Amino acid sequence: MKIRKEQRKDVKAKPSPENLGFGNMFTDHMFVMDYSEEKGWYDPRIVPYGPFEIEPSAMVFHYGQEMFEGLKAYRNVDGEVNLFRPEKNIERTNRTNDRICMPRVDEAFMLEAIKELVRVEKDWVPSLHGTSLYIRPFIIATDPFLGVRPSLTYKLMIILSPVGAYYKEGINPVKIYVEDKYVRAVKGGLGFAKTGANYVASLKAQIEAKQKGFSQVLWLDAKEQKYVEEVGTMNVMFVIDGKVITPKLGGSILPGITRDSCITLLKDFGIEVEERDITIEEVIHALQAGRLDEAFGTGTAAVISPIGLLSYKGEEYIVNDEKIGNIAKKLYDTITKIQYGEIEDKFGWIHRI
Numbered sequence: 001m002k003i004r005k006e007q008r009k010d011v012k013a014k015p016s017p018e019n020l021g022f023g024n025m026f027t028d029h030m031f032v033m034d035y036s037e038e039k040g041w042y043d044p045r046i047v048p049y050g051p052f053e054i055e056p057s058a059m060v061f062h063y064g065q066e067m068f069e070g071l072k073a074y075r076n077v078d079g080e081v082n083l084f085r086p087e088k089n090i091e092r093t094n095r096t097n098d099r100i101c102m103p104r105v106d107e108a109f110m111l112e113a114i115k116e117l118v119r120v121e122k123d124w125v126p127s128l129h130g131t132s133l134y135i136r137p138f139i140i141a142t143d144p145f146l147g148v149r150p151s152l153t154y155k156l157m158i159i160l161s162p163v164g165a166y167y168k169e170g171i172n173p174v175k176i177y178v179e180d181k182y183v184r185a186v187k188g189g190l191g192f193a194k195t196g197a198n199y200v201a202s203l204k205a206q207i208e209a210k211q212k213g214f215s216q217v218l219w220l221d222a223k224e225q226k227y228v229e230e231v232g233t234m235n236v237m238f239v240i241d242g243k244v245i246t247p248k249l250g251g252s253i254l255p256g257i258t259r260d261s262c263i264t265l266l267k268d269f270g271i272e273v274e275e276r277d278i279t280i281e282e283v284i285h286a287l288q289a290g291r292l293d294e295a296f297g298t299g300t301a302a303v304i305s306p307i308g309l310l311s312y313k314g315e316e317y318i319v320n321d322e323k324i325g326n327i328a329k330k331l332y333d334t335i336t337k338i339q340y341g342e343i344e345d346k347f348g349w350i351h352r353i
């Protein structure tokens, strides 16, 4: 399929890289393609970014049949643009799509679509260290119909947003509330799929945790509220007795690409990694016994987000003196240096645009 292009006439002024936030500003163009049963995915195009028409009866508004992805383009040390493991986001797209009854995308074509859009918008990739161009592909159900079934038509779009450095003043560990009332995802549900439905389910817990003075919640399993699952919208890792333990993927946990990259790097560093069930009791006991050295979240937005405090059933527990730990620091440095082309990409994770 050939991508049709329609150039915008009035290009926007680029923001200054010092003042970038997250996801509040969009580039000049977007990628769009449509799907119908007869044609499959058709009419791929890069067109000016802007509002589009859709019927109020479109199924996405009523039953939430929607998926999204998130990845970034980085300005590397040579001034070129790097993508980090984009093929993983596309594989995950198809796993999500299968779960929510959406048509699959052609993985090679999708990669080309992302690359072509970033090529068109390459001047929007900010060059200050830590900044990046966030890439947001998403798919919505567009049938104008109120019956409950999967839609027969869809729209896939990719929008781009220049984003600021996540850590402007150094990496400060965050305070986390161990959530024992609300749950995010159940086994057999949508937890492994990157869909808006998981996010809407998590908002209430996040708001209440914020009101209590915490940055995020630590999610426990939905059935027994016993096993640790994720932290906020990140995967979670604990360093106990020098080993890294991360909850194993079992359907209710989102398989993060940063999580996967961390596991690969940790093994490469010679650090033992266990993907297994871990209870909150085990975490708290290890903390009390002085055996828990570090805890941190992993995800595309922050890369690594160290946990400095856990609040569980009314007690507060300090982790690593509220400082970033050595393993978290080493993972953060290694991943960001690979992303910005500062060290050798020995795992072949970078796609140069």
Ligand SMILES: *Cc1c(COP(=O)(O)O)cnc(C)c1O
Residues within 6 Å of the ligand: 070, 194, 230, 232, 233, 234, 235, 254, 255, 256, 257, 258, 259, 298, 299, 300, 301
């Ligand atoms: C996207 C996401 C992550 C992190 O995935 P990455 O591929 O590492 O960005 C973790 N948990 C949830 C719930 C997510 O939506």
